[in-house]
Amino acid sequence: MTLPDTPARRIEPEPDPPLLEPGETCWRLAETRRFGVIVDCEDYFAAFRQACLEARRRIFLIGWDFDTRIRLLTKNPRDGWPVKVGPFLSELVRRRPELELFILKWDVAFFTMIRQNPWPIRAIKWKLHDRVHFKLDGEHPFGSCHHQKIVCIDDRLALTGAIDITRERWDTRAHRDNDHHRITPGGRRYMPHHDVALALDGDAAGTLGQLCRDRWRRATGEHLEPVDPPASDEDEVAWPAAAPCDGHALQVGIARTLPPFEDQPGIFEIEKLYLRAVRKARRLIYLENQYFASRAVVRALVERLREPDPPEVVVVNPKEAAGWLEQSTMDTARIRAVAACRAADHCGRFRIYCPVTRKGRPIYVHAKVTIVDDLFLKIGSANINNRSLGFDSECDVAVAPRPEEDGTRAMIRGRMLDLLAEHLDVDEAALRSRIDAEDGRIIPAIESLRTERGRTLVPLEVETPEDMDGFDEFVVDSQLADPERPEKPWRRLRAKARGLLTLRW
The missing domain is CATH 3.30.870.10 (Endonuclease Chain A)
Known part of the structure; x- marks a missing residue:
């Protein structure tokens, strides 16, 4: 029996996936009304202060580290508000009876916190305050750290990026050699520092607010509702003057x-x-x-x-x-x-x-x-x-x-x-x-x-692999301090240990 000719089926090439694909390369897509790149901490700290002054219901601070002794401005603006982080946030909560402050800090960073007088004292006072909620977050594998850095104001404005509100971060874009403001709260000078963060608002800020609430729920078991949306445009959080607006x-x-x-x-x-x-x-x-x-x-x-x-x-x-x-x-x-x-x-x-x-x-x-x-x-x-x-x-x-x-x-x-x-x-x-x-x-x-x-x-002058000694190679190969996944450092360390114990004569 002769079969009829069947035309070859055309195979269409698979479409090239987009860079931002929810569920794969990102969690969610969200719209932002304004978007700005903040370069270096002089502007970031000023933008953080300006954003917090707009807060009415909730300030969320998610950080790897947090130091209440940090000055947010080098000069006193004479606006009636403190310039150091701890007194500034405390005064915000005192003056605004509907405002709540949530601080979530990596638990291992507690060991740096206890050296930061008066940070431990202020942390205890905050723990006793009914509208200041401070938590050390230990919900992570052994050796892992919480490295996210997010500030969210009323679910309407967010700052995020590489910057923690802590010591040895502040600098200007000039990166002057002898800037006398580049000094730790303990009085030690530190090297010039380059950093970058983002400011954004709209639905994107609300999505980052949900990320903060999800982290808080895992750390404390407490479920927080989103902040109610603004009744009118007049109730929107004002864009901080220290943050550029690069896009709409x-x-x-x-x-x-x-x-x-x-x-x-x-x-x-x-x-x-x-x-x-x-x-x-x-x-x-x-x-x-x-x-x-x-x-x-x-x-x-x-x-x-x-x-x-x-x-x-x-x-x-x-x-x-x-x-x-x-x-x-x-x-x-x-x-x-x-x-x-x-x-x-x-x-x-x-x-x-x-x-x-x-x-x-x-x-x-x-x-x-x-x-x-x-x-x-x-x-x-x-x-x-x-x-x-x-x-x-x-x-x-x-x-x-x-x-x-x-x-x-x-x-x-x-x-x-x-x-x-x-x-x-x-x-x-x-x-x-x-x-x-x-x-x-x-x-x-x-x-x-x-x-x-x-x-x-x-x-950058970088050594060659031939210059690495045995200890250098062991540290890199074992991934002990830089693992790709939680189980890998210990598995690799056990394998290395077995290799050292199995001697061939």
Whole structure:
């Protein structure tokens, strides 16, 4: 029997998934009426104070650390309100009988809190106050930390990003060598500090408010209702003057990392978002981050750098991590990460830099910024290390405009230029002109504008893997301080221990 000819079925290619995909690369999509990128803590602390002054019902503070001794302003504004965090918040609650204050702080940070006189005394007073609710949050796996940094005012305005309201954060965008305001409450001077955060309102602020309430419920068992919506536009929280307004009516994606713990499954939206953004890059991947140590992110970058015509990858990092433990873990892992990227870089498209002051002092980079072309901007709390993508709690906010949304794309490109111009100490117009002259390439523009002396970006000198000793390799391989998932450090440590005990003669 002859079968009739059957036309071949056309197989349609699967559509390219969007960068922001709820349930995969983000938790939720939400609209924000206003959206602003706040660079460095002088403006952030001022914006925080201005936002809190607008609060009527609820202030939520979610943080890795929190120090009530911090001055929010360097000068007394003579507005009748204190400038130190603790007295300021206490006075707000005293004067406004309907206002409640909720503070959720990582429990392990308690050991730094007890050294901060008068923070423990104020914490005890707050615990006794019926409208101040203070909780140390221990709902996390052993060794994990709560790293999210969120301020939410009446579910209508939110600040989030890399900035904790604590010591060794305040600085201006000038990053002066001898700024006498850059001093801890204990009187110790600290190095220049670069940081970035976001201000946003609208539904996006309400969604971050829900994230805060969810965290509070897990930590305390107490269910909080959302704040009632405003009766009119006159009741809206005013936009803080210290925060720029970079965009209106934007859709943002809110992405999280939450490690698996008890009945809570692991959530790894930020890791998926990082990897998808790297894969979608066409010409540029710009990363400002405290670390450069994530195995997953570095593998994705290496794959892109091996392509025939790869995108540029520009990383801005601190010269070294703060503290011996971070240096032993993150800096050592960075040695391997940089070596892998340089080995894959056959087109000269990878650079890692450190910003310095006019006198050549390193500026500590604490920001967590990712920009891909002019189609993706992500700012939040997540570092480029293993634990931020699978072991700690994190919160990032991202914008991914459609190709036809020219205004938002221009905003993203403008923010990248603004950050680079600050680091290079050049006019933004001059930087834009130089990039245009280099056919849109960022690395040749940086190389032509950076200087040997003065404030600039300097290539980061990183050791090679051959320079690592046995202890360095053990720390990185075991993932003891930078695990990808809660179970991995102990499994790897047991394997290493068995290897040491099994001696072959």
